[in-house]
Amino acid sequence: MGSSIRPIALGLLRRQGQILVFEGRDDVKGETYYRPLGGGIEFGEHSKDTLQREFREELDAEVKVGELRGVLENVFAWRGNPGHEIAFVYEAEFVDSALYAKDQMKILDDPATARWVDLTDFMDGSKILYPNGLTELLSSE
Template identity: 50%
Template sequence: MPAIRPLALAIVRRGDDLLVFEGRDEAKGETYHRPLGGGIEFGETAAEAVRRELKEELDAELTAVEQIAVLENVFTYEGRAGHEIVFLFAAGLADKAFYERDEVGVVLDEGTRVHWLPLADVASGKAILYPDGLAELLSAQA
C-alpha cells in the first residue's frame, strides 16, 4: 500500500535564485527542479533531516536553518501516484564558494545536476519548480 512520505527541503537563496537539483520525468516528458533535501528517517526531526541530506547530497553544512512552511504535495511521477508532506527550511550554506558559481555540481549519491535557478524562470513558465505551491510561497515572501 502506498504511503505518505515526509520530506525536509532546504530553501537556499542567492538573491532571486534558488538552489535546486534538476530532475526528469520521462512519462511526462518534463524536466523539473526541486530544492535539495530528502526523506525524514524514523526518530529524526525534520531539521536534523535537512542538515543530514545536504551533507549527503552536496557535502554542505547548513547555517541559520529555520522552518518556514509545510506543504502537502500530491503528484504523479513516472506514471505513479505520490504523496508527500514537505517541511521547508530557509537556510544558508556555510561554504560561501557555493554562491560564487552557477553550476554547483551534482548530487553526490546519484549524479543529478545541482545549480542556481532564477525564480524569474519559474514565474515566466520557462522552468518547473516542485513541490507544487513552492513558487507561490517564495513569491509571497519576496
Template identity: 55%
Template sequence: MNANPAIRPIALAVIRRGDAILVFEGRDETKQQTFYRPLGGGIEFGEPAADAVRRELREELGVELYNVELLGVLENIFAAFGRRGHEIAFIFAADVVDPAVYTAEDLGLVLDEGTPVVWQPLSRFDGDAILYPTGLLDLLRGGRR
C-alpha cells in the same frame, strides 16, 4: 500505482543567492518533462525535520547548513515516474557554511543520485520551467525570507 502507498515526509532546503535558488534538475521521462526541486529528502523515523534537511544536504552536496528556519509545510499529491506519490514537505530557508557555494556556477551533481545542481532565478518559474513541490513558488514569494 504503488503496491504499498504511504505518505512520505520530506525536508527541503531553500538556499538563496540574490533572486536565485539552489535546485537540482530532474527529468521525468514518463511525462517527457524537466523539473527543478530544492535539495533535501526523506525524514527518518524519530528525526526532527530540521535535522533531516541538514543531513540530506550533507549527503547530497557535502555542505553544512546554518540559519535553518522553517518557511512552511506543503502537501504534495502527484504523479511522477509512472506512479502516484503523496508527500508532506517541510520547507526550510537555510544558508550554506561554505561561501564558495554562492559564487560557483557549476555545483556538480547530487552525490547520491547524479542529477545536476544549479542556481535558477525564481523568475524562470513564471514561464514554462517547473518548480516542485507544487505551491513552493507561492510560498517563497509570500514567505518571511
C-alpha cells in the same frame, strides 16, 4: 513510491534572486522540472536534522537551517506512479560561503547536478518547480 505518505525536508538556499535546485526529468509526462535539495525524514529525526544530513550526503556541505517557510502537501504522479509527500520547507544557508560562487555542484548520491536558477523562471512559468505550491509560497514574499 507505494501507498504511504512520505515526510520530507527541503532547503531554500538563495543567491542574488536565485535558488539552488536540481533538475529532474519525468519521461512519462515529457516534463523537465526543478526541486530544492533535501530528502526523506527518517523515523525519530527532526526535519531540521534531515536537511543537515541530506546536504552532507548530497553535496558534502554543511548548512545552517533557518526559518520554516511552510509545509506543503504534494499529491502527484512521477513516471506514472502515484506519490504523496508532506514537505517541510526551510530557509537555509551554506556554512562555507565559497559554495555560493559555484554555479553547479555535483550531487554525490545521485546522477543529478545542483544549480542556481532564477526565481523569475519559476514565477513566469518558463520552468516547473516542485513540490506543488512552492512557487506560490515563494511569490508571497
